[in-house]
Amino acid sequence: MSKIKILPEILSNKIAAGEVVERPASVVKELVENSLDANSTRIIIEVEKGGRSLIRISDNGIGMSHDDALLAIERYATSKIYTDSDLFSINTLGFRGEALPSIASVSCFVIETNDGNDEAGTRIDIKGGIIKKVSEIGAPRGTLIIVQHLFFNTPVRRKFLKTINTEMGHIADTVANIALGWPDVRFSLLHNGKKVKDWVAASDPGDRVADVLGKDIRNNLHRIVPHRTGGVSLSGWVASPQVTRSTSRGIYICVNGRCVRDRTVQHALFEGFAGRLMKGQFPMAVLFINVPADEVDVNVHPRKNEIRFLEGNKIHGVVAEAVSGALNLADRPVSPCFQEQDSEQHTAGKQDQEPGQPCVSESAPHFSASGKGHALPSEKESSQSVKNGIFQENRPSPAEQTTLWKKKQFGDLRVIGQFSGTYILCESEKELVLIDQHAAHERILFEQLKNRGSKGTSQRLLIPETIDVSYSEANLLEKLIPHFQETGLEIEPFGGNTFVVKSVPAILGHREIRPLIIEIAEKMAETGFNSGLEDAMDACLSLMACHGAIRANQQLSDEQIKQLLNQLEECENPFHCPHGRPLQIRWSLQSLEKSFKRIV
Numbered sequence: 001m002s003k004i005k006i007l008p009e010i011l012s013n014k015i016a017a018g019e020v021v022e023r024p025a026s027v028v029k030e031l032v033e034n035s036l037d038a039n040s041t042r043i044i045i046e047v048e049k050g051g052r053s054l055i056r057i058s059d060n061g062i063g064m065s066h067d068d069a070l071l072a073i074e075r076y077a078t079s080k081i082y083t084d085s086d087l088f089s090i091n092t093l094g095f096r097g098e099a100l101p102s103i104a105s106v107s108c109f110v111i112e113t114n115d116g117n118d119e120a121g122t123r124i125d126i127k128g129g130i131i132k133k134v135s136e137i138g139a140p141r142g143t144l145i146i147v148q149h150l151f152f153n154t155p156v157r158r159k160f161l162k163t164i165n166t167e168m169g170h171i172a173d174t175v176a177n178i179a180l181g182w183p184d185v186r187f188s189l190l191h192n193g194k195k196v197k198d199w200v201a202a203s204d205p206g207d208r209v210a211d212v213l214g215k216d217i218r219n220n221l222h223r224i225v226p227h228r229t230g231g232v233s234l235s236g237w238v239a240s241p242q243v244t245r246s247t248s249r250g251i252y253i254c255v256n257g258r259c260v261r262d263r264t265v266q267h268a269l270f271e272g273f274a275g276r277l278m279k280g281q282f283p284m285a286v287l288f289i290n291v292p293a294d295e296v297d298v299n300v301h302p303r304k305n306e307i308r309f310l311e312g313n314k315i316h317g318v319v320a321e322a323v324s325g326a327l328n329l330a331d332r333p334v335s336p337c338f339q340e341q342d343s344e345q346h347t348a349g350k351q352d353q354e355p356g357q358p359c360v361s362e363s364a365p366h367f368s369a370s371g372k373g374h375a376l377p378s379e380k381e382s383s384q385s386v387k388n389g390i391f392q393e394n395r396p397s398p399a400e401q402t403t404l405w406k407k408k409q410f411g412d413l414r415v416i417g418q419f420s421g422t423y424i425l426c427e428s429e430k431e432l433v434l435i436d437q438h439a440a441h442e443r444i445l446f447e448q449l450k451n452r453g454s455k456g457t458s459q460r461l462l463i464p465e466t467i468d469v470s471y472s473e474a475n476l477l478e479k480l481i482p483h484f485q486e487t488g489l490e491i492e493p494f495g496g497n498t499f500v501v502k503s504v505p506a507i508l509g510h511r512e513i514r515p516l517i518i519e520i521a522e523k524m525a526e527t528g529f530n531s532g533l534e535d536a537m538d539a540c541l542s543l544m545a546c547h548g549a550i551r552a553n554q555q556l557s558d559e560q561i562k563q564l565l566n567q568l569e570e571c572e573n574p575f576h577c578p579h580g581r582p583l584q585i586r587w588s589l590q591s592l593e594k595s596f597k598r599i600v
């Protein structure tokens, strides 16, 4: 007897579900895509408990006849492709014919649909892939799909689900992503009966972009002049290089209406921004790319969020050129802005006002890897040494630290001046000392915040500032609110994903607060509380310190430098910025003399 057997259909559907349905957000993605393929203009997504207990999606699309509804839940049943060649010119979001049977195999599933031709609509009840009931119902034209108790029969997959808020965050991001590419469709998202977000139909795609990216950056968006080259067309928006993110979350790539991740396009975007971003920063952009259907392979990934371009180089060139063109145009004194090409809302060249300077200047002194030329000696008494151009820490033992401390490392330094507006040059009796002013001030502010030094020194904003973040960011931010309070940052939920900042720590009184809150929210979304609340708060404090600190290229008076050195002296760790990078370099007289070959 043969050992090999064809799997029963229910089992093969469950296996397919493993690929297609990773989490509740994947169900939402597949069902919303189906609604869009059915020409819907109104899609309502209702979710309970982050999609664990209920996902209910209704649309006003073309619906299905009784027979089609029964076919739709069969594996490999699709109305979107019929022949081999169709697979290579796909104009719809779906085509694999897998989603409905996969989802139905791992949930309690109901489909209600009416194509407007029959008098009655059709309802099919399925549990774990088994049809329980087929009935006639009265229903308007369109389709309603209800998915309950997702993964009830795949307990391991259910265990992998994250918290309700995390799953809901993924759902909200998914809908926002899709909504970007379909501005004329109205999407409503509800969670546990409450409205999360209503993306109203927009006649100008720019309105939808502003709606998804947040109203805050509206005036910092530059429209890409639509490009059309060899069948490829590109349009979209890029944000000013001053408005950046610390992750790629602000990059949206829509290819033929499908939101995808794509390395080629992302690389080209960075190339378009070349020379305008600091290391580690990500631009914000929304790119709509249309290519002939036979020049893109969408059948690369079961969840259909990756694609392959037939001519990647061509796309790369178009994107890079269009992005740099939009930014160059924006650099002109009267720059094109979000709504009107010739509006004056955006003024270029206010870079020095913006936060996001690197926490430690990149322009560290040059060290030759070979130890020759300008190489600095690695002296034992130094707290740093340099090997292959990389700082090595010679951490003193705790006993030594006490001795060092008593020696007065900073308070007694004599200030020589500032180098390049960025480094403080000082001397002690036997050392030349270079201090990174931004990193040093960051350290001081970080410790002050950490020791609640600014408690009571918060500054009330004359006009409270409202700030929008994404759904998942909002949840994390909310958890931190009581802890922010202790630092002097008074921030409150303001409904939906909006927060209102009422007071800021005094050290931030002279800075814009919005970019800091957005960076904190992003940082939290990126790292979460994986390594505990204290680490998460430390990350927030170090961002606050970074935003509040004096910048590179900022002239300081001798008095200000002296004050900085005295404050550094008070620090628990006066040698590193909060990110762990060195904030000072010391050369002993002896080592300098050796370098100048005065002694051997």
Ligand code: ADP
Binding pocket: 030, 034, 035, 038, 059, 061, 062, 063, 064, 072, 073, 077, 078, 079, 080, 093, 094, 095, 096, 097, 098, 099, 100, 101, 142, 143
């Ligand atoms: P695919 O989208 O890849 O074709 P699905 O399993 O997602 O596969 O859907 C199967 C078929 O069911 C679709 O091809 C379509 O004909 C029909 N269908 C699914 N959802 C809807 C909907 N909301 N409105 C109308 N038809 C739908």
Ligand code: MG
Binding pocket: 030, 033, 034, 093, 094, 095, 097, 099, 100
């Ligand atoms: Mg589908």
